[in-house]
Amino acid sequence: MTTMLQEPPDVAVSAKLIIRNLNIFYGAFHAMKNASLDVPANNVTAFIGPSGCGKSTFIRALNRMHDLTPGARVEGEVLLDGEDIYAPSIDPVTIRHRIGMVFQRPNPFPKTIFENVVYGPRIHGIGGRAQLAEICERSLKRAALWDEVKDRLDRSALELSGGQQQRLCIARCLAVDPEVILMDEPASALDPIATSKIEDLINDLKKEYSVVIVTHSMQQAARISDLTAFFLMGELVEVGTTSQVFTKPEDKRTEDYITGRYG
Amino acid sequence: MATRAVDVVAATTIPKPKSMAAQTALVRIWTTGTAIICGALVLLMLLFLFAFAWPAIKYNGWTMLTSIYWNIGDQYATGTTVHNGVAAQPGANFGSLVFIYGTLMTSILAMLGAVPLSLLVAFALVYRIPARIRPGVNALVELMAGVPSVVYGLWGVVVLVPFIGQQLAPFVTSHLSGVPFVGGAAGSGNGLFASAVILALMVTPIMVATMRDVMLAQSKALYEASVALGSTSWQAVTRVVVPSVRNGVFASVLLAFGRALGETMAVLMVCGAAANEFPSNIFQTVNTIAAIIVSQLESASTDASGIAQRSLAELALILFVITLTINIIARLIMRGTDRLGKSNA
Ligand SMILES: Nc1ncnc2c1ncn2[C@@H]1O[C@H](COP(=O)(O)OP(=O)(O)OP(=O)(O)O)[C@@H](O)[C@H]1O
Numbered sequence: 320m321t322t323m324l325q326e327p328p329d330v331a332v333s334a335k336l337i338i339r340n341l342n343i344f345y346g347a348f349h350a351m352k353n354a355s356l357d358v359p360a361n362n363v364t365a366f367i368g369p370s371g372c373g374k375s376t377f378i379r380a381l382n383r384m385h386d387l388t389p390g391a392r393v394e395g396e397v398l399l400d401g402e403d404i405y406a407p408s409i410d411p412v413t414i415r416h417r418i419g420m421v422f423q424r425p426n427p428f429p430k431t432i433f434e435n436v437v438y439g440p441r442i443h444g445i446g447g448r449a450q451l452a453e454i455c456e457r458s459l460k461r462a463a464l465w466d467e468v469k470d471r472l473d474r475s476a477l478e479l480s481g482g483q484q485q486r487l488c489i490a491r492c493l494a495v496d497p498e499v500i501l502m503d504e505p506a507s508a509l510d511p512i513a514t515s516k517i518e519d520l521i522n523d524l525k526k527e528y529s530v531v532i533v534t535h536s537m538q539q540a541a542r543i544s545d546l547t548a549f550f551l552m553g554e555l556v557e558v559g560t561t562s563q564v565f566t567k568p569e570d571k572r573t574e575d576y577i578t579g580r581y582g
Numbered sequence: 583m584a585t586r587a588v589d590v591v592a593a594t595t596i597p598k599p600k601s602m603a604a605q606t607a608l609v610r611i612w613t614t615g616t617a618i619i620c621g622a623l624v625l626l627m628l629l630f631l632f633a634f635a636w637p638a639i640k641y642n643g644w645t646m647l648t649s650i651y652w653n654i655g656d657q658y659a660t661g662t663t664v665h666n667g668v669a670a671q672p673g674a675n676f677g678s679l680v681f682i683y684g685t686l687m688t689s690i691l692a693m694l695g696a697v698p699l700s701l702l703v704a705f706a707l708v709y710r711i712p713a714r715i716r717p718g719v720n721a722l723v724e725l726m727a728g729v730p731s732v733v734y735g736l737w738g739v740v741v742l743v744p745f746i747g748q749q750l751a752p753f754v755t756s757h758l759s760g761v762p763f764v765g766g767a768a769g770s771g772n773g774l775f776a777s778a779v780i781l782a783l784m785v786t787p788i789m790v791a792t793m794r795d796v797m798l799a800q801s802k803a804l805y806e807a808s809v810a811l812g813s814t815s816w817q818a819v820t821r822v823v824v825p826s827v828r829n830g831v832f833a834s835v836l837l838a839f840g841r842a843l844g845e846t847m848a849v850l851m852v853c854g855a856a857a858n859e860f861p862s863n864i865f866q867t868v869n870t871i872a873a874i875i876v877s878q879l880e881s882a883s884t885d886a887s888g889i890a891q892r893s894l895a896e897l898a899l900i901l902f903v904i905t906l907t908i909n910i911i912a913r914l915i916m917r918g919t920d921r922l923g924k925s926n927a
Pocket residue numbers: 345348350368369370371372373374375376377388535713
């Protein structure tokens with residue numbers, strides 16, 4: 320265990336998300352044990368760890384997706400700009416407006432490309448066609464998809480390739496103009512070329528957003544992230560700058576994982 | 583050089599595309615063949631029914647569709663009446679309007695209850711029930727779908743009909759006496775309402791199972807995607823989930839409706855076997871095409887002129903045409919909503 324975790328955060332100014340003593344249960348199963356972590360603004364934070372260690376469980380707590388999982392329970396604090404997103408007075412819907420999420424498998428709506436991108440803005444009450452068109456173009460450009468789809472915005476999103484669909488989902492997420500973007504293995508279903516496009520994109524996104532990404536690939540974490548958090552069996556074992564975690568990990572278990580001893 | 587290599591590879595594999603083409607051709611022949619055989623079977627069945635029913639169709643004319651009286655005629659009379667060149671016992675009149683009405687009303691009423699219920703249960707199964715107890719509920723649904731209809735019918739006779747006749751109908755009719763379809767005589771418990779309840783119970787598990795599969799297949803990821811974009815649960819359901827499952831749900835409803843229209847045994851046991859009059863409210867007795875065919879089979883076989891049996895075949899033909907028509911209309915509606923979303927199916 321790293322020691323910094325339980326102390327009051329004096330780095331709060333630059334921390335976008337502050338997670339304290341997070342415990343997550345599925346029924347009686349304790350899936351995340353007392354994890355604490357700071358997510359700095361304008362950085363990429365990567366979550367690594369073996370399958371089933373709780374990476375998705377953790378990241379889904381950051382925009383209250385567990386509200387949708389019957390039987391799931393979250394305890395602890397998740398502060399967004401100092402405000403607890405689990406406070407009773409907070410509407411989870413407004414939280415998800417500020418913290419967007421991209422999923423492992425591309426999940427475009429069975430609608431047109433245009434309607435996919437402007438779905439969020441529409442939900443939040445933007446109705447003007449010109450304004451929506453502007454948002455659509457800006458988001459697709461931001462997601463590096465515009466050139467490939469600008470002539471077929473009114474075609475079904477399901478006609479796109481997997482990699483294009485995933486970038487569409489990122490564009491759809493950006494269209495809501497979130498402050499934090501959570502990505503749960505966004506490239507695991509994609510080929511190397513599509514993956515490298517997504518990685519370039521993530522590198523670009525951190526200029527404006529705070530990005531949290533779950534990845535199975537340590538190379539990917541090393542390539543794109545500034546911070547890395549290592550999870551094992553429902554525990555946040557270690558968190559630090561990516562170079563530190565990969566070159567001189569503090570915990571023996573991290574070292575074993577990095578050097579491939581967990582397979 | 584690279585193209586050269588590709589050429590060589592292509593040259594060595596020339597026979598392969600050929601045999602693959604042969605395979606695709608075979609698959610095509612196989613699938614179109616199956617489709618043709620299925621279509622031909624349906625057509626043959628229709629033709630057979632039509633040919634067998636032909637004398638009845640000639641004898642009955644439009645009476646079949648416009649009259650409410652079903653009477654196989656005086657079986658002890660010496661002479662016969664002849665109409666349109668077809669002989670029948672004196673007094674014979676084959677009108678099916680009561681049965682058509684009963685068939686449609688029991689099924690529609692059943693679907694009015696069963697569709698919302700099934701949607702709710704399927705939704706709960708996919709989105710609301712913890713993963714731990716889901717298999718148990720699923721098994722229960724499958725079990726209910728497999729219960730033979732005669733068991734539902736028997737439960738209807740023993741439990742449902744007495745409850746309606748002694749408790750529900752007297753209560754409802756006395757409190758809502760002026761309301762059409764509901765007020766009026768309470769009846770015995772057998773009838774339109776009992777039939778609809780039984781049918782609803784029978785088709786609900788089928789619909790839940792198919793709707794659940796449709797929702798699981800595509801909509802859960804979309805639901806999460808929508809919520810993650812800051813939509814409310816309701817917005818996610820109405821804007822994304824419902825459109826994405828609409829066709830599948832519609833198909834499931836259709837399947838269930840067809841099943842309800844044709845259900846025989848359970849309805850026969852609780853419908854009260856009405857004849858020659860329409861029910862004055864939902865607690866009065868009815869009859870359906872499927873039920874009347876079974877219940878009339880024996881007396882029809884004693885009909886000296888044989889026309890009663892052929893009229894039953896004409897009834898079957900009518901039921902067939904009703905289900906076919908509903909299917910075709912539904913398919914046309916679905917084609918209209920099918921434009922988006924199917925391209926990666
Ligand atoms: N809805 C659920 N109900 C019950 N248990 C769950 C649920 N979701 C996850 N779990 C359990 O919680 C643990 C952590 O799962 P999680 O999906 O967070 O792992 P992960 O690190 O994301 O794994 P992967 O790399 O395979 O995606 C696992 O043991 C898993 O079986």
